[in-house]
Amino acid sequence: MSFRITGNMKLLKIYLGWIIVFCLVFGVAIWLTNEGRYFNEKRHAVAYASSNFHLKDQANFKRVASEENNTEDTSLSRISNHDTITRVITKQSQRLPLFTKEYLETVAPEIFNRVPEHFLPEYRNPCWLENGTLWCLPYFYIIGFHKCGTTDLFDKLLFHPSVLKVGKEPHWWAIRRLGLKKHFSLHADIIKEVQALPGAQDVSSFAWYLNWFKYQTVAHVQGSSLSIKDSNGTPKTFHSKVFGDGSVSTLTRVIFEPWDKVFPGGEDPDLLPYLMHAIQPQAKIIITLRDPVSRFKSMYYRKFAHGSSPTSLHQYAVLAVRCATKCLKESGVRHCAYFSHCQNLPQIYLGIYVAFIKHWATVYGLENMLILRMEDKLKHPVSEFRKVLNYLELENLSDAECERIMNTKVFNQNKAGHQEMLNETKALLREFYKPFNKQLATFLNDEMYLFGY
Ligand SMILES: *[C@@H]1O[C@H](CO)[C@@H](O)[C@H](O)[C@H]1NC(C)=O
Numbered sequence: 001m002s003f004r005i006t007g008n009m010k011l012l013k014i015y016l017g018w019i020i021v022f023c024l025v026f027g028v029a030i031w032l033t034n035e036g037r038y039f040n041e042k043r044h045a046v047a048y049a050s051s052n053f054h055l056k057d058q059a060n061f062k063r064v065a066s067e068e069n070n071t072e073d074t075s076l077s078r079i080s081n082h083d084t085i086t087r088v089i090t091k092q093s094q095r096l097p098l099f100t101k102e103y104l105e106t107v108a109p110e111i112f113n114r115v116p117e118h119f120l121p122e123y124r125n126p127c128w129l130e131n132g133t134l135w136c137l138p139y140f141y142i143i144g145f146h147k148c149g150t151t152d153l154f155d156k157l158l159f160h161p162s163v164l165k166v167g168k169e170p171h172w173w174a175i176r177r178l179g180l181k182k183h184f185s186l187h188a189d190i191i192k193e194v195q196a197l198p199g200a201q202d203v204s205s206f207a208w209y210l211n212w213f214k215y216q217t218v219a220h221v222q223g224s225s226l227s228i229k230d231s232n233g234t235p236k237t238f239h240s241k242v243f244g245d246g247s248v249s250t251l252t253r254v255i256f257e258p259w260d261k262v263f264p265g266g267e268d269p270d271l272l273p274y275l276m277h278a279i280q281p282q283a284k285i286i287i288t289l290r291d292p293v294s295r296f297k298s299m300y301y302r303k304f305a306h307g308s309s310p311t312s313l314h315q316y317a318v319l320a321v322r323c324a325t326k327c328l329k330e331s332g333v334r335h336c337a338y339f340s341h342c343q344n345l346p347q348i349y350l351g352i353y354v355a356f357i358k359h360w361a362t363v364y365g366l367e368n369m370l371i372l373r374m375e376d377k378l379k380h381p382v383s384e385f386r387k388v389l390n391y392l393e394l395e396n397l398s399d400a401e402c403e404r405i406m407n408t409k410v411f412n413q414n415k416a417g418h419q420e421m422l423n424e425t426k427a428l429l430r431e432f433y434k435p436f437n438k439q440l441a442t443f444l445n446d447e448m449y450l451f452g453y
Pocket residue numbers: 062065066069
């Protein structure tokens with residue numbers, strides 16, 4: 001008996017030896033291919049820069065997409081299981097995922113089954129008729145960032161005569177669609193009223209999302225009819241009024257928890273811009289930013305309203321920077337931004353704007369989006385407001401009217417957020433964000449995104 005065990009032990013040792021050697025060789029090979037570029041000056045920045053996300057235009061995107069297409073075993077269009085996709089993408093964390101229309105149709109069949117390829121030309125919103133009933137999707141999306149003035153912008157736009165009032169944040173595309181069970185207190189009444197409509201009981205269904213707008217505003221879009229003449233002088237009706245969706249989750253998909261904890265095995269967070277583009281290629285996409293250091297501070301005072309102080313802010317900043325730096329070193333920006341468990345400290349990744357913007361720019365094209373800074377709105381409210389009207393192709397307003405709108409109370413402003421921040425906190429956070437701001441400035445080709453440091 002003991003003799004046989006010894007013999008088996010010997011064999012086992014040989015096997016183990018080979019397995020260890022194999023793992024070492026394999027590990028070193030992987031490390032060399034993926035991580036070698038870390039050893040430049042700014043670690044996390046370089047990790048991001050070395051990614052495949054340097055895609056400034058559609059042509060470039062198509063080229064990379066077709067290259068990826070040729071890699072048989074990792075072609076995502078061929079993998080049907082969400083779980084596998086999440087794993088594959090997480091592993092190749094710096095690669096551009098490829099989401100074909102065919103694949104997207106399998107992810108969200110209920111959307112593709114209802115939304116036509118062409119919308120009614122007499123509406124600004126994407127609208128269509130189904131059995132004589134008008135349905136519309138949002139004309140514009142203010143997709144983020146959280147604590148960067150999205151609510152203020154959304155509410156100020158409601159003063160424009162062509163913009164219709166609707167609850168700002170249905171949080172459908174990035175959150176409810178995926179079946180998040182958590183309770184949101186925002187718009188609780190409207191949510192219930194919409195659920196009472198036929199077929200709209202399930203808040204994760206596309207029917208609920210369509211009814212969200214149907215219930216609040218579609219009739220007003222339909223009722224806003226102007227008689228105009230087309231280029232041939234033929235009279236026709238034009239519906240000038242529009243509505244939008246201002247859910248901040250759309251851009252970052254982060255609420256207060258790591259993505260994989262909320263949606264275990266769920267769809268990849270990068271998929272959303274591809275999905276929305278496949279449905280609404282002409283959507284107007286607005287993003288607001290501010291110095292990520294002041295965003296962090298504002299988020300902190302918002303989240304920890306009780307017992308907050310510059311000293312405790314500093315403690316949180318130290319923890320957040322430590323946690324984020326560790327994650328960035330180990331896993332890269334994309335993984336940390338969506339999957340990391342440092343989100344509660346308080347969402348330090350959301351200030352890495354470039355990580356989120358790049359996906360939308362890849363799909364929609366930067367030239368088709370509008371990016372604003374909160375700092376500019378404070379300095380030049382009227383011209384910044386005009387930028388938005390111009391981008392949304394809404395009727396111009398007089399200076400006096402723009403001033404009146406911009407002088408109304410600031411919405412969702414965080415008074416405590418004006419508290420001082422220690423110099424050392426500021427220095428710490430600036431150092432953390434600086435390399436990412438630099439990439440953002442390069443990407444957007446404008447030094448103002450360095451935020452002065
Ligand atoms: C990827 O491959 C499919 C099927 O061969 C093809 O139809 C599609 O055009 C390719 N996509 C790109 C971006 O080359």
